[in-house]
Amino acid sequence: MKNANKFIAAAAIAVLGGAVILNVTNASSEVNEDKAATEGKSVAWYVANIKEAKAQNQTCHDNPNLQASADCVNSLHALQISFKGGN
Secondary structure (H helix, E strand, O other), X not given: OHHHHHHHHHHHHHHHHHHHHHHHHHHHHHHHHHHHHHHOOOHHHHHHOHHHHXXXXXXXXXXXXXXXXXXXXXXXXXXXXXHHOOO
């Protein structure tokens, strides 16, 4: 009987521990999504999405207040890479 209680207790701890790990993982991914939203898209993303890079670059050109933003800097860099061949 004591072994059964130990097994049940161990199973309960394992389930609770898994729930805690799952919650930490979810919170971490939410932080990463928030960080990406505030920092803008990466240069690699803009290189893979040249049409969006051109559109973002036009928006930045039209509004000088945005030119220092991460999206403006990254889209411009991606366009420079794509037109220069990465050199």
